[in-house]
Every structure is written in structure tokens, then in C-alpha cells.
Amino acid sequence: MVQPCARCGARWAVQGAPMHWCPRCRGVLLSPGKVDAPAAQRNYRWVARRPDHRTRKAAATTSAPLGPTPHYTQTPRWGLLDPPPAPARTRERPLRGIAAHRDRLLVGTTIVFLLAGLAEYGRYLILLQNRARLIPGWLLSISDATVLVFGVIAPIYALVTAVSLAAWLIEARTIVFTAYGRRDPRRRWSLIAGCLVPGVNLIWPGVFLTELLGADPDPRSWRAVRIWWAAWVFSGLLLIAATLWRDASTLQAEADGVSFTGFTNLCAAGFAILTLWMVRTLEGRDLRGDIRSAHRWVMAADPAQVVIAPVEPGAVAVREDAGHDEAERADAVRTGENTQEEVVAK
Incomplete structure (x- = not known):
């Protein structure tokens, strides 16, 4: 082996x-x-x-003389390109662009209906003055033009705002149901019809907003939706009453119709502000658009130690102070006697 x-x-x-x-x-x-x-x-x-493999190996392992250290004569211009990642592209939906102008449209609707209401009340003042004196033609022309212009612009502006709010409602419901891992049970066309078709739009918008809040809604959001729903039904009744009042036959009824139309326009302006408040409340913001701060209530408890001594009657305090002074005086006398005895002893 x-x-x-x-x-x-x-x-x-x-x-x-x-x-x-x-x-x-x-x-x-x-x-x-x-x-x-x-x-x-x-x-x-x-x-x-x-x-000769041993001699060849030794010759191969012989180190050659070191040359100069490699270096760059100038700053190299090459390197690895590491661009930042491109943001993910989200598919643009047409309703999202319309819903983005919601706040501006609501503010514009408020201004337009406010001017329309002032134009109607200006016409009503002209009618009051016309009972006793003649009205200049230029003033009557200006009144007719303002009533006509704002009477046409205000409904168109309100319709565009309603379309924007319907688009916002669809987008908001999509976001909420997606967060719950579900799909919106209502079709898009049913949401649009329930918000824009006259008559049925007095009921269904409140139902859609209630479904948007979920099973456990925020009390402030739920209260805002209920207030808005009641105001929406009231504004619809005012619109029906103002439309029927225009068919009055007497001059006084027509004048009252002008005043009532102005009141309806002012109510519409207030309802636009109420709608803006309701929408921003659902988004967790206030009317100005700022993030609503949460108020937290903390249970108060007594301190572990008494910080302030309890107040005692005056007579008891005086007696305690007198007793304390007598004790100090007796200690001083006793100390003095001891000192004198020590001196004598020395």
C-alpha cells in the first residue's frame, strides 16, 4: 500500500x-x-x-517591474445613469376633470344668483316708484337687461354646477367603495339620472350621499347631509312656487312674483354656500377649505399629591402659630442655658 x-x-x-x-x-x-x-x-x-514545468512555472511567476499608477488626466465623463423613477401614469377619467372645478363653480353660482336676486329686487323698487312717478327709460332698460342676463346665466350656471357635483359624487363613491374592497352597486347612469332629472332629484341625491357615508358615519358628516337634504327639498319647492307665481293675472300678484323671485334667487345663493359646506365637511375640511382639527376629550383626574394646602380657620392657624413661636422660644432658652453651662465649666 x-x-x-x-x-x-x-x-x-x-x-x-x-x-x-x-x-x-x-x-x-x-x-x-x-x-x-x-x-x-x-x-x-x-x-x-x-x-521543465517547474522552471517554466517559476519564470511565469516572476513579477514584472511596476509601472506608474494608473490615473485620469481629467474628470471622467462616463458613469452609470440612474434617473429617478417615472411617476405611475393613472388613467384619466373624464368625470375627474369636471369634478375638479366643483368649488369654483359653487362660488360662481353663489355670486350669479346673488346678482340675479339683487336685479329682481331692483326691478321691484322700480315698480314701487312707478306707482307715483314716471321712471326714466334708461333706468328701465338697465333693469330689463340685468334681469334678462342674470335670469339666463343663473340657471345655466346652476346646471353646470349640478353636473360637476354629480361627477364629484360618482368619483367620491368610487374611492370609498374601492377602499372597502367593493364595487359601487349603483350604475353610473343611475347616479347621473338621480341627480339631474327634475322631480326625482329631490330624493335620490340624499340617498346617494347617505350611502357614501357608510355604515358607521361621522356624526358631523351625517348632520351636514341631513341639513343639506332638507334645504335641497325646500329649494325645490321654492322653485316650483316661483314658477307657478309667474302665471299671475293681476298687477299686484305680478309685483309680488318679482319680489318672490328675488327671494328665491337669494335662497339659491345661500343653498350654493350650504352645498360647498356640506361637500367640504364630507372631505374632512371646513368651509374655508382648511383641514378640520380633531378635538379630543381627556378624562381629568385628581393629582397624586395635594398641591395646595387646605384652608384652615383663622383661630386654629393663630393658635398653631403661637404654639410654634413658644416652642422656638423654649428651644432658644434651653440652648442658651446649655451654652452658659459649657462656658462656666470651661
Whole structure:
């Protein structure tokens, strides 16, 4: 049994325990094996090498003289390009663009209906003055023009605002139901019809907003929706009454109709402000658009230690002060006597 060396190829006879290192070159010795073992049973294989492989290896490992340290003659202009990630593109929905102008349309509706109401009341004052004196033609022309212009612009503006609010309602319901992992159970066309078709739009907008609040609504949002719903029904009744009043046959009834139309326009302006307040309340904001701060109530508890001493009657306090002074005086006298005795003893 011999152990071949893996480095120099020498074979060493095994005498006792197998060795690990070659005594000649300190190479690793392979496991013991028979000298005449066939190639299939050997645990090693012979590799043919050139006779001068040791000298060639030594020549190859000879280190060449080091040259100058590589360096750049100028700042390199190449490098890895790491641009910031592009923002994810969201699919634009047509209703989102219309709903984005909701607040501006509500403010514009308020201004237009306020001017329309002032124009109607200006016409009513002209009618009052016309009972006793003639009205100049230019003043009457200005009154007719303002009543006509704002009487046409105000309904158109209100219709565009209603479309924007319906688009906002659809978008808000989509966001809320998506957050719950659900899909809006109502079709888009049913939401639009329930908000814009006259007559049925007095009932369904309040239902849609109630569904938007969820099963556990915020008390402030729920109160805002109820107030808005009641005001919406009231404004619809005022519109019906103003439309029917225009068919009056007497002059006094027509004059009262002008006054009532002005009152209806002012109510419409106030309702637009109320709608803006309701929408922003549902979004967690106030009427000005600022984020509504939450008020938290904390249970108050008595301090662990008494900070302020309890107030005692005057007579008790005087007696305690007198007793305290007498005790101090007695301590002073006793201390003086002790001092005098110590002096005498010295």
C-alpha cells in the first residue's frame, strides 16, 4: 500500500497510520492504494507534464517591474445613469376633470344668483316708484337687461354646477367603495339620472350621499347631509312656487312674483354656500377649505399629591402659630442655658 503525493508525484509506502503531508514537498498525500491497482480502482489519476514545468512555472511567476499608477488626466465623463423613477401614469377619467372645478363653480353660482336676486329686487323698487312717478327709460332698460342676463346665466350656471357635483359624487363613491374592497352597486347612469332629472332629484341625491357615508358615519358628516337634504327639498319647492307665481293675472300678484323671485334667487345663493359646506365637511375640511382639527376629550383626574394646602380657620392657624413661636422660644432658652453651662465649666 502506497500513498501518492498530489504535488510531486512521489509514492510513499504506508507504515502504520497513513500520513497527510508529503515529506519531500509538503504536498497533500492521497489515500492509500495498491501499487499495481488498475486505473478503474485508483482514487487518483496521473497527469502528463513537461519535464521543465517547474522552471517554466517559476519564470511565469516572476513579477514584472511596476509601472506608474494608473490615473485620469481629467474628470471622467462616463458613469452609470440612474434617473429617478417615472411617476405611475393613472388613467384619466373624464368625470375627474369636471369634478375638479366643483368649488369654483359653487362660488360662481353663489355670486350669479346673488346678482340675479339683487336685479329682481331692483326691478321691484322700480315698480314701487312707478306707482307715483314716471321712471326714466334708461333706468328701465338697465333693469330689463340685468334681469334678462342674470335670469339666463343663473340657471345655466346652476346646471353646470349640478353636473360637476354629480361627477364629484360618482368619483367620491368610487374611492370609498374601492377602499372597502367593493364595487359601487349603483350604475353610473343611475347616479347621473338621480341627480339631474327634475322631480326625482329631490330624493335620490340624499340617498346617494347617505350611502357614501357608510355604515358607521361621522356624526358631523351625517348632520351636514341631513341639513343639506332638507334645504335641497325646500329649494325645490321654492322653485316650483316661483314658477307657478309667474302665471299671475293681476298687477299686484305680478309685483309680488318679482319680489318672490328675488327671494328665491337669494335662497339659491345661500343653498350654493350650504352645498360647498356640506361637500367640504364630507372631505374632512371646513368651509374655508382648511383641514378640520380633531378635538379630543381627556378624562381629568385628581393629582397624586395635594398641591395646595387646605384652608384652615383663622383661630386654629393663630393658635398653631403661637404654639410654634413658644416652642422656638423654649428651644432658644434651653440652648442658651446649655451654652452658659459649657462656658462656666470651661
